[in-house]
Amino acid sequence: MMDWIVVNYAWWKAVHVISVIAWMAALLYLPRLYVYHAETAPQGSPQAATFEVMERKLLRGIMNPAMISSWLFGLLTLTALGFDVLATAGWLHVKLTLVILLTVYHMLCARWRKELAVDPARRSGRFFRMVNEIPAVLMVGIVIMAIVEPF
Template identity: 50%
Template sequence: MTDILADWYLWTKALHVISVIAWMAGLFYLPRLFVYHEETVKTGTDTDDLFQTMERRLLRAIMNPAMIATWIFGLGLVMTPGVVDWSMLWPWVKAASVLGMTWFHMWLAARRKAFAAGTNTLSGRHYRMMNEVPTVLLVLIVFSVIVKF
C-alpha cells in the first residue's frame, strides 16, 4: 500500500490542492450569501427561495464533495511514507486547523437549515465576523505546511 501512495504522491497532492481550493471558495462565499440573505431578503419571498436554492446548491454540490475530497486526499498524503514528521509542531497545527475548518463547514450547514426553516436569528454582522474564521485557519494551515515550524 505504501508503494502505491508513494507512486501516486504528486497526483494525490495535486488533487488535494484542487479540492482545498474548491472547499475554500465555498467557505468564503456561503457566509457572504448569508449576509445578503439576512440583510436584504424577506422570508417567504421569491428572492428568499432563490437565496435558499443558491445556498443549498453551493453546500451540497460544491462544498460537501470538496470537503470530502480534501479529507480523502489529505489522509492519503498523511499516510504516504516520509511526508509527515509527527515529532514536529506543524502537522498538529494543520490537523487542528483542518478540524476547525470542518467544524466551520458544519456550522454553515446548520445556518443554511435555519434559513430554510425561517428561523435564522443571526445578524449580517455576525456572519461578516464569522467569515473571518476560514481566513485565519487558512493562514495557519499554509504557514504550517510551507514553513514547517
C-alpha cells in the first residue's frame, strides 16, 4: 500500500494545493460576510436571513470540505515523503504549527457564525475586519515554510 501512496505523490500534492486554495478563499471571504452581517442586518430581518444562509453554505459546503481535504491530502503527501522528514525539517514543524493555528481560526469562524445568528450586534464589523487579516498572515508563513524551507 505504501508504494501506491509514494507513486501518486504528485497527485496528492496537487489535490492538496487545490484544497488549500479553496480553504483560503473561504477563510478570507467568510469574515467579510460577517462584517456586512454585523453592520447592516438587524436580527430577524430578511437581509440577516440571507447572510445566515450565505454564511452557513460557505462554511458547510466549501470551507469544511476544503479544510478536511487539505489535511487529508497534506498527510498523504507527508506519508509519501516519509515521516522521518519530521525529524530533520524544522520548517515543517513551523508549517504544521501554523496550519493548526489556521484550523483553530476556522473553528472560531464557525463559532462566530452561530453567534451572529443569535445576536448580530455582539461583535462589531471592525472586529471582523481585524480578524479577517489572520488567515492571510498565517498563509504567508505557511507558504514561506513550504516553498523556501528556511531551516
